[in-house]
Amino acid sequence: MKQKIFYVFVLAALILSACGNLAGGQPVVARVGWAGSPDTVNPGTAILTEAFTIFGLVYDAMYKLNLDGTFSLGVAESVEHSDDGLVYTYKIRDGIKFHDGQPLTAKDIKFSYDLYKTHDDFPYINAYTTYIESTEAPDDSTIVLTLSEAIPNLESQLVFMYILPEHIWKQYAEGSAAAEFENFEMIGSGPFKMVEYKQNEFVHLAANKDHFATPPKIDEVIFQTFESQDVLVQAIKSGQVDMIMEMPATAVETLKGEANVAVVNGAPFAPGVSDIIFNQITPENCPKDAGGLCTGHPALQDRNVRLALAHATNKQKLIDVVLLGYGTPGLTLIPDGVGLWYNNTIKDYEFDVAKANQILDDAGYADTDGDGVREMPDGSKPLIFRMNWPSDSIDAPRLAELLSEMWAEVGVKTELQATDPDALTAQCCPVFDFDIILWGWASDPDPSLLLGVQSTGEIPSGYNETGYSNPEFDELFAQQAVELDLETRKEIIWKMQEIAFNDVVYIIPYYEQTIQAYRTDRFTGWLTDFAKIELGDVTSMVLIEPVK
Amino acid sequence: MKRWRYLLNKISWALFTIIFVIILNFFLFRILPGDPARAGVRDPRLTKENIEAIRVRYGLDKPIVNCFESLNPIKLGSCTVNPLDTQFFIYMGNLLQGDMMISFHTNRPVTEILSERLGNTILLIGAGQILAIIFGVLFGMFSAWKARTAIDYGSLTISLVAWSLPTFWLGVILLFWGSNHGMPIAGMSTPGMSSYPLLSQWGDIAKHMLLPTLTYTIVYMGEYMLIMRSSLLDVLSEDYILTAKAKGLSVFQILKDHAITNAMLPLVTIIAINLGFTVGGVIQIETVFSWPGLGMTTVEALNRRDFPVLQGAFLLIAVAVILSNLLADLAYSYLDPRVKTE
Numbered sequence: 001m002k003q004k005i006f007y008v009f010v011l012a013a014l015i016l017s018a019c020g021n022l023a024g025g026q027p028v029v030a031r032v033g034w035a036g037s038p039d040t041v042n043p044g045t046a047i048l049t050e051a052f053t054i055f056g057l058v059y060d061a062m063y064k065l066n067l068d069g070t071f072s073l074g075v076a077e078s079v080e081h082s083d084d085g086l087v088y089t090y091k092i093r094d095g096i097k098f099h100d101g102q103p104l105t106a107k108d109i110k111f112s113y114d115l116y117k118t119h120d121d122f123p124y125i126n127a128y129t130t131y132i133e134s135t136e137a138p139d140d141s142t143i144v145l146t147l148s149e150a151i152p153n154l155e156s157q158l159v160f161m162y163i164l165p166e167h168i169w170k171q172y173a174e175g176s177a178a179a180e181f182e183n184f185e186m187i188g189s190g191p192f193k194m195v196e197y198k199q200n201e202f203v204h205l206a207a208n209k210d211h212f213a214t215p216p217k218i219d220e221v222i223f224q225t226f227e228s229q230d231v232l233v234q235a236i237k238s239g240q241v242d243m244i245m246e247m248p249a250t251a252v253e254t255l256k257g258e259a260n261v262a263v264v265n266g267a268p269f270a271p272g273v274s275d276i277i278f279n280q281i282t283p284e285n286c287p288k289d290a291g292g293l294c295t296g297h298p299a300l301q302d303r304n305v306r307l308a309l310a311h312a313t314n315k316q317k318l319i320d321v322v323l324l325g326y327g328t329p330g331l332t333l334i335p336d337g338v339g340l341w342y343n344n345t346i347k348d349y350e351f352d353v354a355k356a357n358q359i360l361d362d363a364g365y366a367d368t369d370g371d372g373v374r375e376m377p378d379g380s381k382p383l384i385f386r387m388n389w390p391s392d393s394i395d396a397p398r399l400a401e402l403l404s405e406m407w408a409e410v411g412v413k414t415e416l417q418a419t420d421p422d423a424l425t426a427q428c429c430p431v432f433d434f435d436i437i438l439w440g441w442a443s444d445p446d447p448s449l450l451l452g453v454q455s456t457g458e459i460p461s462g463y464n465e466t467g468y469s470n471p472e473f474d475e476l477f478a479q480q481a482v483e484l485d486l487e488t489r490k491e492i493i494w495k496m497q498e499i500a501f502n503d504v505v506y507i508i509p510y511y512e513q514t515i516q517a518y519r520t521d522r523f524t525g526w527l528t529d530f531a532k533i534e535l536g537d538v539t540s541m542v543l544i545e546p547v548k
Numbered sequence: 549m550k551r552w553r554y555l556l557n558k559i560s561w562a563l564f565t566i567i568f569v570i571i572l573n574f575f576l577f578r579i580l581p582g583d584p585a586r587a588g589v590r591d592p593r594l595t596k597e598n599i600e601a602i603r604v605r606y607g608l609d610k611p612i613v614n615c616f617e618s619l620n621p622i623k624l625g626s627c628t629v630n631p632l633d634t635q636f637f638i639y640m641g642n643l644l645q646g647d648m649m650i651s652f653h654t655n656r657p658v659t660e661i662l663s664e665r666l667g668n669t670i671l672l673i674g675a676g677q678i679l680a681i682i683f684g685v686l687f688g689m690f691s692a693w694k695a696r697t698a699i700d701y702g703s704l705t706i707s708l709v710a711w712s713l714p715t716f717w718l719g720v721i722l723l724f725w726g727s728n729h730g731m732p733i734a735g736m737s738t739p740g741m742s743s744y745p746l747l748s749q750w751g752d753i754a755k756h757m758l759l760p761t762l763t764y765t766i767v768y769m770g771e772y773m774l775i776m777r778s779s780l781l782d783v784l785s786e787d788y789i790l791t792a793k794a795k796g797l798s799v800f801q802i803l804k805d806h807a808i809t810n811a812m813l814p815l816v817t818i819i820a821i822n823l824g825f826t827v828g829g830v831i832q833i834e835t836v837f838s839w840p841g842l843g844m845t846t847v848e849a850l851n852r853r854d855f856p857v858l859q860g861a862f863l864l865i866a867v868a869v870i871l872s873n874l875l876a877d878l879a880y881s882y883l884d885p886r887v888k889t890e
Binding site for chain 2: 029033039040042045119120121122123126127176179180182195196198199200201202204220222224225226227228230231234235237238240392422
C-alpha cells in the first residue's frame, strides 16, 4: 500500500520536476543551512544574530570586525581624533555605490546615524548612539563625530551602525514608519546584495562584484532555514547544503566519519557565557525602591561559601557531560571569545572536594544535626539553596543535576526548579528573590557591557544580577570607560577580571563552543585558523571559492 | 422552513463561539507574566526610554480596559479612561477592519504573516487529506468486503501500524530516507525559483511537498481506513443488505447504492473534525520538514512571546474548528434524514 502511494508521488514529482530544469548558465551558489531565520531585515528593529549575520553581508559600516577581535576601517579610508578624544573625523572613500547604483556619501552616513539616534524604539542600535552627540557631514567625503564622553571603544559602537541609503529610507524616517518598514529590498553597499528574503524559509543573496574592498569570489549565497539541528546534519551529509552554521554536539562523531565533511569548533563570534548566579546582595544594597525583596540565603553573601562551591565544582565533568566536550572551562563573565580583553593568566580554582569541605569547616558551617546538610555558623539555617533556570534552556537541567550532586559532596543541598523565563526575570533582579540561577549572557565584542553587569550602579536597574558590590571594582570600571590607551585599558580590564574572580562573584561553568561543518568537496577558503569560528560571517563568505 | 431554522441556529451558535474565543484570546495573553516589550532583549543598555518607546509602538502603554481597576495585577485602567482608548477596544476595532496589529517579533502586520502561512498549511493538509481520504476509503471498503480474509488482516495490520505511528517519527524516517534519494527535505521551494516560469515553480513546490504529504497521508489514511472498514462492516450486517444480496444485485451495486452512503456517516464527522484540527495540528510535520505553515508560525510565536501573532493564529485555528464542525453538522442533516432538523 505504501509502495503504491509512493509510486504515484514519484510519478507526479518526475513530471513536475522535468519542467524545472530550464536554467541557463551555472552561477556558483554556496548553500548554507541554519536553524534560525532573521527576525526582520530592518537593522533598526532586529534582535536575532541571524539578522546581524545578513546585515554584515549586505551593509557596510565605518568599521569591520575581524575574527581576532580587532577592528579595521570599512567605508572610511582614514580617521583622526582630537586630543581630548571627543571629536573624530573620518575621510570616506570615493566611488562607493549602493546596490541600486546610487553613490554612498557622507550624507548617507549622517542620515543613518541620526536615524538610529532619534529612534528610541530601536531596541539595539539606538543604544550604540548613546555617546554620539552629533554627526556632521561638511562635505560628501567627510564625517565629523562629536562624542559626549571620550569613550575608548567607539569602533565597537560604529561596527553595527550599518549605513543605509538616505534616498530610500528618508520617507520612513519619522515616527513608527522606520520600525515598521519591512526593507525586503534591503539596498545596501556591502559585498552581497539581497535577491529574495522569505522569513523562516531562506535568504537569497547575490555577490556585489563591484564592492570596493572585498568582492566575493562566489556568485550567490543562500541561507536556508531548517527547523531542527538534526535535519541540518542530515542535509550536509547528503550534500543538500555546503555549510551548516550550527549542529548538536551529539552529531559530531557521525559527521567526522563522513568523507567530504569537515567539522570545526571554536569560540563563538558573538561572545557568549553561561553563568551560575549567586544572590549575594547585602541588606544595605537591597534596591527597595525598585521592588527589591532580597530573600537570598545569607550564606551566599559569604565569600567562603562561594569559594567552597567553586572548589567543589568539577568543570571538566560539566563540559564533558553537558557539552560533550565542546567547551572550555570558564573563569569570569568575560569569555575567551572576546580575544585580547580576556585575561588568560587567571588560574582556576582546582577541583578539590576535601579543600572545599575544609573551607566550610573553617568558616564554621558545620553539620550539627547529622543530616548531611551543613548549617549556618549560628546554627540557624541549613545550607539549602533554591536553584532555578529558564525553562527554555536545553543545557540547564543537566547542569543543575550535576551541580546538585557535586555540591551535595560538601554538605550543600539544592532544590531544583525550572522556571518560565519571564517569571524568572521578575524573580531575579532587581527583586533578588532567589538563591542561585543558571543563566547566561551574550555580548558585544567590547567587554564593558559584561563588566558593567558586575558594578554597583547596575543593581537598581536589575542588570547586576548577583548584587555584587565592590568599590574598587566600580572605580576601575569608571576608569576603563574613559581610558583611550588600548594597553592601559587592557590592564585595567584584566585587573577587574582578577578582582571578580577572587571575590567568586559567579561560578562560570564553561564557555560553550560553536560547532560548524562544511563540505570539503564544494568550497575552499573558509577561515578556520582563528580562535573564533564563524563560517557564515562576511569574513569567510567573501573568501570562499569553489573546489577546482 | 425547518431546515432554515436549523441552519440559522447552528450558524448563530458558531458566531457566538467565535466572539467568545476572540474575547478569551485577548485576555489570555495579557494575564501571562512578562513584558513583551522586553522579551528577547536582555541588554543593560536598553534604557527606560527605549522600553517605553517600544511599548508605545505596540500600543502596550494604554490600559487594557477601563474600569475594573481593582482587578489588577493585569494593568487594568481606571474608569476615567476613555473606553475607546483602551487596548481592548483598539484591538476589537482593528479586528473588525481585518487588521490584527503588528507582530512583536518581526514588526510585520499579523494579517500578512498569517495569510501567507495559512495558504501554505492548507496546501499541505489539502493534498494530504484528499489522498488520505481516497486511499483510506478505498482500502477500508476493500477490507470490509473481504472481511476476515488474509487481505483484510494484512491491510488491517498496516492501517493500525500507520495510525499509531508517531507523526514526527515517521516524518524523520521519511526525511532521512528521502534525503539519501535526493529529495528536498526543508522548506517549500528552492530559493531563486521565483524568476522561473510558473509551471516549474509549481513543480518545485510539488517536489518539496512530497515527503510531508506522504507523512500526512500515511498517518491519516490508517485512521480513515479503520473507521471506513468497521462502519461498513456494521452496515453490511444489516438485514437490508441481505435482502439486496437475495435480489441478486452485484457487489458494486450493493456497495454503491445501499452500503456506502450509510457507512460514510461516521467518516464525515471524523474528516470534518480532522480538517479543523489539522490547521493547527500539523505542527509536527511542519517542524520536521521546516514547512513554513501556520503550525510552525505558532510554535515560533510562542517561543518569542509574539502575542499578536499567537492571538491571530489561535483565532484562525478556533474558526477552522468551529467552521468544520458546522460543516459536519450541515452535511449530517443532508446525509442522514434521521438527524431531525430541530
